Amino acid sequence: MGKSTVTAGLAHLAAQRGKRVLVVEVDAKGDLTDLFEHARVGFEPVEVARGISVMTIDTEASLREYLKLNLRVPMVGRIGPIASMFDFVANAAPGVKEILTIGKIGWEVRESIEGRAPWDLVIVDAAASGHVIAQLGAPQAIGGLVSMGSVSDQTGWLQALLADPEITALNVVVTPEEMPVAETIELIARVRAELDVPLGVVFVNRVLPELLHRADEALFGALAEEPAAAVLREKAGPGATSVIEAGRLAVALRRSRAGHLTRLHEAIDLPKVYLPELFVRSAGIRVTRLIAEAIGDELGI
Amino acid sequence: MAPPRRTSAPARRASSRQARAGRPSPGARSRTAGLEPLLAAKEVVVFCGSGGVGKTTVAAATALGAATHLGGRVLVLTVDPAKRLADALGLRGGLGNVERRVSPEILAAAGIEVRGELWAAMLDTKQSWDALVLRHSPDEATAYRILENPLYRNITSRFVQSHDYIAMERLHELHSAGRYDLIVVDTPPTRNAIDFLDAPQRMAEFFGGRLLRWLTVPYRIGGRRGARLVNLASRPFYQVADRILGSQFLEDIAEFFVNFQSMYDGFVERAHAVERLLHDRRTTFAVVATLESAPLQEAEFFLAALAERELPIGALVLNKTLSTALVEPAGEDAARRFVDDAPAIAGALALTGEPALAEVARTERLLATLAESYRNFSVIAKREAELRSELVGAPDLVLTVPQTDADVHDLRGLAAIADALFLGAAR
Numbered sequence: 001m002g003k004s005t006v007t008a009g010l011a012h013l014a015a016q017r018g019k020r021v022l023v024v025e026v027d028a029k030g031d032l033t034d035l036f037e038h039a040r041v042g043f044e045p046v047e048v049a050r051g052i053s054v055m056t057i058d059t060e061a062s063l064r065e066y067l068k069l070n071l072r073v074p075m076v077g078r079i080g081p082i083a084s085m086f087d088f089v090a091n092a093a094p095g096v097k098e099i100l101t102i103g104k105i106g107w108e109v110r111e112s113i114e115g116r117a118p119w120d121l122v123i124v125d126a127a128a129s130g131h132v133i134a135q136l137g138a139p140q141a142i143g144g145l146v147s148m149g150s151v152s153d154q155t156g157w158l159q160a161l162l163a164d165p166e167i168t169a170l171n172v173v174v175t176p177e178e179m180p181v182a183e184t185i186e187l188i189a190r191v192r193a194e195l196d197v198p199l200g201v202v203f204v205n206r207v208l209p210e211l212l213h214r215a216d217e218a219l220f221g222a223l224a225e226e227p228a229a230a231v232l233r234e235k236a237g238p239g240a241t242s243v244i245e246a247g248r249l250a251v252a253l254r255r256s257r258a259g260h261l262t263r264l265h266e267a268i269d270l271p272k273v274y275l276p277e278l279f280v281r282s283a284g285i286r287v288t289r290l291i292a293e294a295i296g297d298e299l300g301i
Numbered sequence: 302m303a304p305p306r307r308t309s310a311p312a313r314r315a316s317s318r319q320a321r322a323g324r325p326s327p328g329a330r331s332r333t334a335g336l337e338p339l340l341a342a343k344e345v346v347v348f349c350g351s352g353g354v355g356k357t358t359v360a361a362a363t364a365l366g367a368a369t370h371l372g373g374r375v376l377v378l379t380v381d382p383a384k385r386l387a388d389a390l391g392l393r394g395g396l397g398n399v400e401r402r403v404s405p406e407i408l409a410a411a412g413i414e415v416r417g418e419l420w421a422a423m424l425d426t427k428q429s430w431d432a433l434v435l436r437h438s439p440d441e442a443t444a445y446r447i448l449e450n451p452l453y454r455n456i457t458s459r460f461v462q463s464h465d466y467i468a469m470e471r472l473h474e475l476h477s478a479g480r481y482d483l484i485v486v487d488t489p490p491t492r493n494a495i496d497f498l499d500a501p502q503r504m505a506e507f508f509g510g511r512l513l514r515w516l517t518v519p520y521r522i523g524g525r526r527g528a529r530l531v532n533l534a535s536r537p538f539y540q541v542a543d544r545i546l547g548s549q550f551l552e553d554i555a556e557f558f559v560n561f562q563s564m565y566d567g568f569v570e571r572a573h574a575v576e577r578l579l580h581d582r583r584t585t586f587a588v589v590a591t592l593e594s595a596p597l598q599e600a601e602f603f604l605a606a607l608a609e610r611e612l613p614i615g616a617l618v619l620n621k622t623l624s625t626a627l628v629e630p631a632g633e634d635a636a637r638r639f640v641d642d643a644p645a646i647a648g649a650l651a652l653t654g655e656p657a658l659a660e661v662a663r664t665e666r667l668l669a670t671l672a673e674s675y676r677n678f679s680v681i682a683k684r685e686a687e688l689r690s691e692l693v694g695a696p697d698l699v700l701t702v703p704q705t706d707a708d709v710h711d712l713r714g715l716a717a718i719a720d721a722l723f724l725g726a727a728r
Contacts (some may be wrong), residue, residue: 003593005705029424031594031595031598034594042677059472074420128352129352156549157358174662175353178709178710179355179357179358180353182388210669211671212667212670213675215663216663216667218657218661219657219658219664219667220667220671221657222655222657222658222669223650223658223664223667225577227653227655228653228655228658231646231649231650231653232646234649235638235642235645235646235649236634236635236638236639236642236646237631237634237635237638238635239629239630239631239633239635239636240633240634240635240639241626242624242626242627242629242631242635242675243632243635243639243675244671245626246575246626246627246671246674246675246678246679247481247633247671247674247675249704249706250674250677250678250680252706253706256706262545279676279677279678279680279681280680281680281683281684283684290688
């Protein structure tokens with residue numbers, strides 16, 4: 001869908017405007033740092049571009065940090081390799097991985113609000129749509145399950161933070177294709193039904209340019225048929241067929257995407273930000289800048 | 302209805318020959334280059350790949366292609382929580398845990414002649430877990446204690462990891478029931494697909510693990526409700542766990558696992574059987590990607606992960622690829638002339654007498670637009686070709702599915718992809 005690209009573009013745009021941005025990569029694929037042409041990063045935030053730091057969620061590291069910070073447990077070193085405890089906790093207590101993910105993100109946000117961490121904006125490149133519900137719903141689920149203990153205290157503030165429209169927005173990235181649109185509609189319905197998390201905007205990525213005006217359709221139709229096709233081959237060489245074929249593909253894709261855009265409009269009343277399909281060869285910082293520019297144009301900044 | 306058991310291998314080969322004989326000859330070369338020889342000897346094919354690459358579609362098309370070209374009874378099992386497959390297969394009312402057959406009438410109406418049968422199911426995590434508990438519990442009382450444990454209810458309905466194991470378990474169940482000649486499995490998107498590969502092993506290790514035995518000690522010694530965890534409060538582990546989670550929750554966990562332990566043997570044996578199935582020579586894995594940098598990185602990751610686990614990699618499917626005509630010099634040459642020679646070309650077109658081509662200025666503008674659009678797509682096609690040449694760890698069988706004009710949302714669309722996969726001939 002271009003979730004990482006939009007994340008990187010937003011970060012770039014915010015950084016340009018003087019914000020200190022933390023980008024959190026949840027599904028560590030490493031393509032986020034590629035978008036800044038930087039080597040992969042780990043759990044510790046690394047500044048990959050001016051004003052933009054990136055970190056990757058590592059649930060085990062998150063647990064270590066949690067134990068160290070919140071419990072000040074002196075015996076952590078004595079309970080053997082923490083990995084086996086982590087395995088136990090993560091497997092036995094459901095949602096621990098999810099809570100450690102969302103908890104770490106929430107913690108960075110809270111630390112920033114209270115002036116102990118430097119971020120003006122935390123952008124999360126979240127998990128795929130089927131899983132993000134489980135992650136965002138983890139505080140609620142755990143809160144309902146664990147009525148005492150420090151986890152219970154933790155889930156309270158986390159839920160409040162996630163529910164605050166001044167702080168949190170869940171944004172969705174979609175491409176105007178059939179399945180992604182259907183999934184987005186389903187995701188937004190589930191978020192509204194199951195979570196107390198405010199929705200932000202829908203980024204519609206990879207929108208194709210309109211190739212033909214309605215008046216040109218008959219003309220294009222004629223070009224693709226004989227005798228015009230023969231004229232084109234004669235005057236422009238055998239490759240003319242490929243050019244016409246490419247045009248046909250572009251028109252058909254644009255048209256089918258337009259139908260999905262309509263469906264998206266009808267089903268979802270959230271604000272939408274449209275980003276163009278990028279016909280560029282590279283995949284690094286250039287793409288990030290182009291997307292940042294497109295988001296900026298759309299938002300009027 | 303109790304469907305008969307799977308047909309014998311010779312019968313399948315015969316039906317496959319019939320299927321071939323019944324189709325227009327696609328040419329010998331493309332036939333050997335497709336999925337057919339790979340799947341003719343397989344009973345399970347698992348598709349991995351990142352989200353958005355069309356994995357579910359490719360899995361469904363593979364099942365359709367197998368039912369068409371190989372015959373036999375073919376099941377596509379999706380574990381994707383999003384309900385995509387039913388729409389494409391025309392199964393109104395959606396998919397659930399119980400397999401549904403795609404009706405031959407609907408297939409015939411779409412112009413698809415299927416020798417075998419096409420079935421589809423979507424994994425329902427909760428239902429499958431419940432069935433598993435009921436099957437392995439020593440008695441009904443234990444089963445209901447587990448089913449009613451709040452922890453169990455949460456594990457099975459809410460959390461993503463629980464999909465992983467149960468998906469493999471369900472695959473095993475379906476396979477060992479022997480109803481299907483081929484089971485095509487679609488896996489969840491993201492890296493969870495790797496968890497899913499390791500799930501049986503992890504499950505066996507977990508239930509056989511010392512840590513779990515240790516945790517449940519107070520229960521096993523003191524009777525189910527006799528002892529309290531407080532007895533172990535001197536142990537640092539419990540001090541930590543108690544402070545993090547609270548003792549009530551710990552008790553829930555312990556009770557859950559004590560009950561679960563009664564199913565230990567059956568469970569572990571089962572996990573090992575699932576593990577063996579994944580490594581069986583009748584199973585193969587296929588990785589799906591698009592020729593874009595992020596999905597390809599994911600594909601390489603999957604290929605490496607499969608190789609590391611010594612799981613058999615059958616094929617790499619490159620989905621939604623642009624035509625190679627877009628990178629040929631002749632196309633670029635023509636696009637240049639569309640612009641440079643626009644007046645001459647538009648003039649010649651006007652002379653054809655076609656009414657639509659009469660306005661020379663309008664034709665010139667469109668020629669320029671088409672040239673630009675060609676170059677745009679050409680840039681992407683070149684990027685695709687480059688990415689393809691840089692691909693690391695690809696298996697011998699690499700299949701390409703062309704980008705189609707429209708989305709694949711019906712049987713006809715699936716059939717076109719199936720042809721690309723089996724015959725290398727979707728145009």
